[in-house]
Every structure is written in structure tokens, then in C-alpha cells.
Amino acid sequence: MLPSLQESLDGDEKELESSEEGGSAEERRLEPPPSSHYCLYSFRGSRLTQNRGDSDDGRSCGTNAETPSGDDFSLSLVDSNLPSEVEPELRSFIAKRLSKGAFFEGLGNVASVELRIPGYRVGCYYCLFQQEKLLPEIAAVESEHNPSEYVVCFLGGSEKGLELFRLELDKYIQGLKSNMNCEERSLGSDLKSYLNSWYEDVLCPIQRVVLLFQEKLTFLLHAALSYTPVEFKESDEKTKRDINRFLSVASLQGLIHEGTMTSLCMAMTEEQHKSVIIDCSGPQPQFHNAGSNRFCEDWMQAFLHSAEGGNPFLFRQVLENFKLKAIQDTNNLKRFxxxxxxxxxxxxxxxxxxxxxxxxxxxxxxxKVEHEEMPEAKSVVAVLEEFMREALV
Structure with missing residues (x-):
């Protein structure tokens, strides 16, 4: 039997809080206020990029990478906002991971790191990446002066919390790669700002959307679940980006068959002939052509309950639970x-x-979309549609 919405919410909140707290009572007392840090290291070693291998379409195949061990590599600090007395501990941790071959280019990992000062465990996302490919003649000259490979570390929250955002952090690294200029001997202000903003840019969009819409979040949840297109009126780019991120995470894309999703998008568009409009021209955003149901209203309350703690990891966990419950309900209906x-x-x-x-x-x-080509199931769906129409009268 599935747990109730409130049981699911309370359980996730306690589990995340326990993870954030580090487990024991002593660790909880040492837990500082939420903070975030980053470290960027240059990597030099015997990694043979020619052994990395390229696929037919020219993309690098990271799984063929040769990761050195022992003294075959070195890490040099490029930039960080981590306290100087703590940074060597992090560097030692990363070096141990490198020696075990725990890195593949562009694919990040998440772990828990215990730092001596101030004495608490923190979630750490770390990723090895290469600069964008240079022309061969330029690369030959630059390789003597500047490294072409780096390791970036983002520290904040807990291991469990950061794992929820690992794919988004991988995408964030792609943005870092495209912004790095190998001709510069030091990091520019734009790159420093990019690194320093990782927590706000990657972890907080869902939280900002919840706080922006409050009770109106039910309309956004319904749009995500029903694959209804969303358009914006007089919205700034940051707000639009946050809302699109929320919709992307809240949708069932990747969890149901791609063909079903495409057909459903077409069916919803043809049926409604209208997109949901979010009007941000006034002091409070307004929705037009929006729908809702009891399921979305219940989960909206779960998000507002989470807002009391102000924890971006909890917001993401609630959103994952929202999708999980929707998938479970869909599978139950298919079975029936x-x-x-x-x-x-x-x-x-x-x-x-x-x-x-x-x-x-x-x-x-x-x-209905999934069973379109199955006559017996299609007839069952048609009867159910008739029952539901009569229930609304």
C-alpha cells in the first residue's frame, strides 16, 4: 500500500534533515548555517587524450579515459571561495578519487566530505572537464603554458541533497567549459561570478518558483502533468528560466514512452487550442487558460508546507515524489x-x-493515447470517458 501524501512528505523531510545534519547528535550541533563553496583545480598528468577515443560523430568517449594513479598527476588551485585552511583537505580528497580512477570527463560525482574545520560533513559534487577543443597548432603552444583539463568542486548541503541535482550540475559544467578562455592566465570576473553562483543558479529555481506562485502553483503543476504549453507575458529572463526549469523537472518526460509523450502533447494542444499564459506584468503573476485538479491542489499544499524550512533540497524531493505518485497512479490505471x-x-x-x-x-x-492502437483497451477507455462525463453533470 502506498503511503499517504503527508506520510511521504514527512518521511522525506526527516530523511533529508537527518542527511543534512550528518547523523549523530554531535554532528548536528556542529552543523553551520547553509552555505556553499566552490574550488577549481587545474589538472596536469599523464592522461593520454588520444586514448580517450572519439565516436563517429566526433564526440569524446569519456569511458575510455585513462586515469593516472599515484604521482602521475598534480592538482593546482586556480580559484576558490573555500577557507584556505580547509582547501588542502578537499584537494587531498579529490586526489584520492583521481588515483582510484573515479572520474570520467564531463560526468560529475557526488560524495560526502568531512572537513576538519569547522568540523562537519558536507555534500561535494566534483567533475573533471576539458576546455573546448582548440585548433591543433594553438593547442600545441598553449599546452606548454596552460592546462586543458580541470576539476571543479561544488560544496553545499548533503550528499543526498546534491545527488538530486547531479544532472543539472553536469549541464552547469558545460556552461563553464564554453565560458573558459584558454588564453587568459587567470580567471575573469565573469567566470568567478559563474562559479560563485552555482548554488543559486542550479539548486534554487524550484524554491523561487514555489515562493513566487504560492497557491497558484497548482496551475503550474497541472500544466506540467498535462503537457500543456506555457507562454509568458512581460516576464524577465530569470523568472522565465526558473519557471521553465520547474516545468522540465515536474514533467513526466523520460518516465513514460517518448511516443506517448509526443502524442499527448499534440492531443492536449489540439483539444485546448490554447496555451497557459503567465502574465508577469503586475505585482503578482496571473494565470490565464489554466487548469487544476485535486491531485495538483494537494501537492501544492505539500510545497507550501516545505516552504517553512526554506530548504531547496526538500523542494526538489517533494517534486520527485509528485512525479513518482503520478507514475504510480498511471501504472495502476493501466493495470485496471x-x-x-x-x-x-x-x-x-x-x-x-x-x-x-x-x-x-x-x-x-x-x-487513451497509449491504447489508441489497442481495440479492446480503447473500448474500455471510451466507456470510462462516458462515466466521467456523466459524473460531472
């Missing part, structure tokens, strides 16, 4: 439909499930 093809009582169970789950309007559209 398969049973209903041979059993009229199962058909009634389908109807009761749709009526009580809070998101029957969306789930029915999802399974």
Missing part, C-alpha cells in the same frame, strides 16, 4: 484497464480509481 478488458467489476474499479485519485482527467488522456 487490462483487467477490465475481461472483467466488468474491474471496469467499475477503474471508474472508482479515476473518481478518487484526484487526477483522473489527466490520467485518462494519458492512457
Amino acid at each position: 484497464i487490462r483487467q477490465a478488458e475481461m472483467n466488468h467489476y474491474a471496469l467499475f474499479k477503474c471508474y472508482l480509481f479515476l473518481k478518487n485519485c484526484g487526477s483522473g482527467d489527466i490520467l485518462l488522456k494519458i492512457v
Whole structure:
């Protein structure tokens, strides 16, 4: 039996808080206020980039990388906002990981690092990356003066919390790569700002969206779940970027069949003929052509409950739980439909499930698209649609 929404929320909140606190009572007392740091190291060693291998389309195949061990490499600090007395401990940790071959170019890892001062465990994302490829004649000259490989570390929160954002952090590194200029002998102010802003840019968009919309978040959740297009009116770029990030994370993209998702997007667009409009021209954003249901309203309350703690990791966990529950409900409905093809009582169970789950309007559209080419299931869906229409009268 699935846990209730409140049980799921309370459990995740306690687990994340325990992870943030480091476990023991002594570690919890030493826990400082939330903070974030970064370190950028240049990497020099015997990594043979020609052994890395290229795929047919010219992309580097990181899994063929040769990672040196022992004294075959060196790490030099390029820039950091970490206290100087702590940085050598982090460098030692990264060196040990390098010696074990725990790095692949462009693919980050997350671990928990214990720092001597001030004496607490912190989540650490670390990633090895190369500068954008240079022309051969330029690369030959530059390699003698500047490294072409770097290791970047982002520290903040807990290991469990950072793991929720690992893919977004990988994308953030791609932005760092494209902004690095190998001709510069030191980091420019733009790059320093980029590194220093990682926490706000990667971890906080979901939190900012929740605080911006409050009770109106239900409309955004419904748009994400139903694949309804969203357009903006007089929105600044940062707000638009935050909302698009929220929609991307909240959608079921990648969790259901790609063909189903494409067909569902087309079906929703054809049915509604309208996008959801978010008007940011006034003091408070307004929604037009927006929909909602009980499922989204319940989860909106879960987000507002999380807002009391102001923890970006908890916001992300709630959003992951929102998607998980939507997938579970979709799979349950599919199972009931398969049973209903041979059993009229199962058909009634389908109807009761749709009526009580809070998101029957969306789930029915999802399974309708998926069962379009299956005559028996299609007939069951048609009956369910009729039941739901009668229930609304």
C-alpha cells in the first residue's frame, strides 16, 4: 500500500534533515548555517587524450579515459571561495578519487566530505572537464603554458541533497567549459561570478518558483502533468528560466514512452487550442487558460508546507515524489484497464480509481493515447470517458 501524501512528505523531510545534519547528535550541533563553496583545480598528468577515443560523430568517449594513479598527476588551485585552511583537505580528497580512477570527463560525482574545520560533513559534487577543443597548432603552444583539463568542486548541503541535482550540475559544467578562455592566465570576473553562483543558479529555481506562485502553483503543476504549453507575458529572463526549469523537472518526460509523450502533447494542444499564459506584468503573476485538479491542489499544499524550512533540497524531493505518485497512479490505471478488458467489476474499479485519485482527467488522456492502437483497451477507455462525463453533470 502506498503511503499517504503527508506520510511521504514527512518521511522525506526527516530523511533529508537527518542527511543534512550528518547523523549523530554531535554532528548536528556542529552543523553551520547553509552555505556553499566552490574550488577549481587545474589538472596536469599523464592522461593520454588520444586514448580517450572519439565516436563517429566526433564526440569524446569519456569511458575510455585513462586515469593516472599515484604521482602521475598534480592538482593546482586556480580559484576558490573555500577557507584556505580547509582547501588542502578537499584537494587531498579529490586526489584520492583521481588515483582510484573515479572520474570520467564531463560526468560529475557526488560524495560526502568531512572537513576538519569547522568540523562537519558536507555534500561535494566534483567533475573533471576539458576546455573546448582548440585548433591543433594553438593547442600545441598553449599546452606548454596552460592546462586543458580541470576539476571543479561544488560544496553545499548533503550528499543526498546534491545527488538530486547531479544532472543539472553536469549541464552547469558545460556552461563553464564554453565560458573558459584558454588564453587568459587567470580567471575573469565573469567566470568567478559563474562559479560563485552555482548554488543559486542550479539548486534554487524550484524554491523561487514555489515562493513566487504560492497557491497558484497548482496551475503550474497541472500544466506540467498535462503537457500543456506555457507562454509568458512581460516576464524577465530569470523568472522565465526558473519557471521553465520547474516545468522540465515536474514533467513526466523520460518516465513514460517518448511516443506517448509526443502524442499527448499534440492531443492536449489540439483539444485546448490554447496555451497557459503567465502574465508577469503586475505585482503578482496571473494565470490565464489554466487548469487544476485535486491531485495538483494537494501537492501544492505539500510545497507550501516545505516552504517553512526554506530548504531547496526538500523542494526538489517533494517534486520527485509528485512525479513518482503520478507514475504510480498511471501504472495502476493501466493495470485496471487490462483487467477490465475481461472483467466488468474491474471496469467499475477503474471508474472508482479515476473518481478518487484526484487526477483522473489527466490520467485518462494519458492512457487513451497509449491504447489508441489497442481495440479492446480503447473500448474500455471510451466507456470510462462516458462515466466521467456523466459524473460531472
